[in-house]
Amino acid sequence: MKSKELTDFTQQYRSLIEQYLQQYLSSLTGNPYLIKAMSYSVMAGGKRIRPLLMLAVCQDLGGKITKGALTAAASLELLHTYSLIHDDLPEMDNDDLRRGQPTNHKVFGHAAAVLAGDALLTNTFAWLASADLQPTELLKMVEKLAQAAGAQGMVSGQMSDILGEKKKLTLAELQRLHQQKTGALLLYACQAGTILAQADKKIEKLITEYGQAFGLAFQIYDDILDETSTTAALGKQVHKDQAEHKNTYPGLLGLDGAQVSLKKAINRANQAVSQLQQLGYDCLLLKGMLGYFAI
Ligand code: GRG
Numbered sequence: 001m002k003s004k005e006l007t008d009f010t011q012q013y014r015s016l017i018e019q020y021l022q023q024y025l026s027s028l029t030g031n032p033y034l035i036k037a038m039s040y041s042v043m044a045g046g047k048r049i050r051p052l053l054m055l056a057v058c059q060d061l062g063g064k065i066t067k068g069a070l071t072a073a074a075s076l077e078l079l080h081t082y083s084l085i086h087d088d089l090p091e092m093d094n095d096d097l098r099r100g101q102p103t104n105h106k107v108f109g110h111a112a113a114v115l116a117g118d119a120l121l122t123n124t125f126a127w128l129a130s131a132d133l134q135p136t137e138l139l140k141m142v143e144k145l146a147q148a149a150g151a152q153g154m155v156s157g158q159m160s161d162i163l164g165e166k167k168k169l170t171l172a173e174l175q176r177l178h179q180q181k182t183g184a185l186l187l188y189a190c191q192a193g194t195i196l197a198q199a200d201k202k203i204e205k206l207i208t209e210y211g212q213a214f215g216l217a218f219q220i221y222d223d224i225l226d227e228t229s230t231t232a233a234l235g236k237q238v239h240k241d242q243a244e245h246k247n248t249y250p251g252l253l254g255l256d257g258a259q260v261s262l263k264k265a266i267n268r269a270n271q272a273v274s275q276l277q278q279l280g281y282d283c284l285l286l287k288g289m290l291g292y293f294a295i
Contacts, residue, residue, distance in 0.1 A: 006288030009059070010052060013070075017051050018043075020074035024127060030119075037108040037116035038123075042081045044099035049292070050076045050189040053214070056285035057193025057207055060276075069196045071131035072141060075124050076189060079149055082120035083185075085113050087158070093240075100235030121149070133196075141192050148188035157181025161247070169247040175216065177247070182222070183215025190214070203279070206272045210286060213268035220262045221293045223248040227255060266290050 025039045051073035055065055063069070088095040088103040089110065095103050105113035128145065129138060147153060157180030164177065190211030194204045227250050231237055240246070249258035269290055273283045 003284060003288045005284045006291070009056065009285055013052060013055050013065070013073075014048050016070055017048050017074050017077065020070055021077060024074065024078075028123070033108070033112060034115055034119060037104060037112045038081075038120055040101075040107060041085050041098070041104045041116065042078060042120070044101050046077065046081070046084075046099055048077060049218075050080055050185055053186065053189040053211075053289065054193045054196070056289060057190050058196040060281055060283045060285050061194060061197035061199050061203060061207075062281070063193070063197025063199075066132065068132035072128055072133065072192060072196065073189075075128040075131070076145070076185070076192070078120045078127065079124040079145070080185060082117040082124070083149075083154060083158075085117040085120070089113060092158070092162070095237055095240075097231065097236050137195050137198075140195050144191055144195075145188055148184040153180050153184030153188075154182075157184065164247050165245070169252070171252060174247050174249070174252060178216060178219040179212070182219040183212060186215035186218055187211035203276070203281075206276050206279075210269050210272035210276075213265045213272065214289070217262055217265035217269065217290075217293050220249045220258055220265060223250055224255065224258050224262065226250075262293060266293055 021042055025035065025042060028035050028038075054073045054076065055069065058065060058069055084098055085104045087093050088098055089105055096106055097103065103113075104116055108116065124145070125142060128142060131138060133141075149155065157177050160173075160177045161181055164173070169177065187208065190207050191204070194207045199207070225234060226240060226248070245251075249261055253261060270287070273287050273290075276283050276286075
């Protein structure tokens, strides 16, 4: 069950993130059709887990959630939305439904969906760079985000996923793929939270352990939900992984094995939380966020 702290935090900051996103998109000048396509997917109602995670790390480490921090957090949602729009294209995962609505290319056409994704990716960095934060903090965030999203991170994970479709990956290969495709952005969210809180190296290391375990748990949980949940609950097509012989945790280990792996990842994250608690941080939000993985 969610703690009151986490429920209040989520309500307060999810609504602020929505406002920041809406205001930013409304401020954009450019081709109206392109901006409409970008706004359609960004404002389609995602869970906003990545920005919330960034702000939760910042707050749990004693940092202040300033306007600059909110801009940094919300900008990450633009980049995440780009990845979903491109992932849904027929050349990638070929999905018709996302966040409970027809996918971007179904509404705006393939070319506009590619361009909306391109613009969201690029504008992420313009918006982040404009945040009211110290230049050194911003530079670190820009570098870490570009690394997480690019050829060392998410895009490589996506490439490995596509190339891996024709063969059965080993568990180590699958874990690496997950770490890049899904884990890298979630890890960045945690690392950016430590930058905002100006935490030292020791804390940064523990948050990195938490972020890596959280990212792995997130993808295993997503794989499990694809088998056990419904389209109505998730707002996207389910049972696709098995039908398309995708490399997933349940596919490789069975549903029970995937659940064991999920629990191990959650335990790893909890261990990092315990160590942070021993150093005097209550980490109520970070502990509470592990409750997302309800099985
Ligand atoms: C196309 C470069 C490129 C990368 C795509 C993230 C990704 C890589 C693909 C999305 C497909 C997918 C389902 C990946 C697993 C990660 C995941 C569960 C994404 C969905 O994130 P949520 O659950 O979605 O946070 P919302 O809609 O709540 O934001």
